[in-house]
Amino acid sequence: xxxxxxxxxxxxxxxxxxxxxxxxxxxxxxxxxxxxxxxxxxxxxxxxxxxxxxxxxxxxxxxxxxxxxxxxxxxxxxxxxxxxxxxxxxxxxxxxxxxxxxxxxxxxxxxxxx
Amino acid sequence: xxxxxxxxxxxxxxxxxxxxxxxxxxxxxxxxxxxxxxxxxxxxxxxxxxxxxxxxxxxxxxxxxxxxxxxxxxxxxxxxxxxxxxxxxxxxxxxxxxxxxxxxxxxxxxxxx
Numbered sequence: 001x002x003x004x005x006x007x008x009x010x011x012x013x014x015x016x017x018x019x020x021x022x023x024x025x026x027x028x029x030x031x032x033x034x035x036x037x038x039x040x041x042x043x044x045x046x047x048x049x050x051x052x053x054x055x056x057x058x059x060x061x062x063x064x065x066x067x068x069x070x071x072x073x074x075x076x077x078x079x080x081x082x083x084x085x086x087x088x089x090x091x092x093x094x095x096x097x098x099x100x101x102x103x104x105x106x107x108x109x110x111x112x113x114x
Numbered sequence: 115x116x117x118x119x120x121x122x123x124x125x126x127x128x129x130x131x132x133x134x135x136x137x138x139x140x141x142x143x144x145x146x147x148x149x150x151x152x153x154x155x156x157x158x159x160x161x162x163x164x165x166x167x168x169x170x171x172x173x174x175x176x177x178x179x180x181x182x183x184x185x186x187x188x189x190x191x192x193x194x195x196x197x198x199x200x201x202x203x204x205x206x207x208x209x210x211x212x213x214x215x216x217x218x219x220x221x222x223x224x225x226x227x
Contacts, residue, residue, distance in 0.1 A: 009154065032214055043118075043204055043218035044157075051212055090156060094214055100145045100164060101172065102216065106156035 002027040004093050006105035013081055014113050021076040021108045023065075023091030030096040033074040035065055038088045038107075047089070050074065061085075086112045116140050120205050120219035127195040127226045135190040135222050137205030145208040146188040147172070147216070148180065150201040157204065163188055195226045 003026045013019045025031060032051050036044040048059040055067040065076045074091060091105040121136045139146065147162040159172030163182040177199060179191040188207075192199060202223050206216040 006156075034214075034216075036216075036218075043220050044206075044216070045218065046215045049213060049215070051214070099170075100147075100208060100214075101159060101162060102147070104149075104157040106154060 002029075002031065002093055002095060002103045004091050004103050004105040006091055006108050008108045009106065010109045010111065012111045012113055015083055016080050018079050019077065019081050019085075019110065021089050021091075021110065023074045023076065023105060025072050025074065025091075025093045025103075027072075027093060027095065031093040032096055033065075033067060034092040034094070034102075035059075035063070035074070035076050036090045036092060036104075038090065040087070044090060047076075081110070081112045083112050083114060086110060118205055118207055118217050118219035120203075120222050122222060123220065125222060125224050127192070127224065129195060129197060129226060131195050133192055133195065135192075135203055135205075135224075137188045137190065137219060138186050139188075139205075139207040139217070140186065141207060141209065141217065142185060143207035143209045143217070144185070145210065146182070147206045147208075148178070148188070148190045149204045149206065150174065150199075151204060151221075152201050160190065160203075192224075195224075197226045200224060200226045 005024045034049045035047040037047045038044045050067040058064045063078045118139045148160040149157040161180040163169045205219040
């Protein structure tokens, strides 16, 4: 069975400071990995994904994540956060073959402080 | 493109009542899913469908039914609502093959009293 762990339920950080949101996965098969963001009272939207190729993936708004197979991690980072980054972030995994059953972590609430 | 639409946005039910949460997508996606979101528990898969006429159970299917008579629509039925079903419900759709992005609806906030 697959699982996704986000150990930090809340991360407060000051504006313009760097941030890292941690994600670890457990799977006996290859997985694709995703980060989704949920702004208040909205649905989720894709932030970035790793399917194959370069292990470092980037989003259009300055976030990046690195797939680390040996540590089974896919941590999300941003070198300088803005107030507008305040949201909940979900890590998700999808087995690379079969069912289209995504597995989500429990989410990390990022609060950017002025 | 409207994307994924869900109705209603809010609903209050009494214990034992039934209702249907509607979900529709206009992107011709084969795969559709229903999730519930509860504080501290992330998104949990209720039911999913890999195409018209094909549905399967997810992680937390008890108390919910689904059907998929068309590619566009994927309604979720609560047969006899219970307070434990108080949650925010999201519908999502995905096209077959890469990039495997899920497109989410805006959600339905359900309260069962």
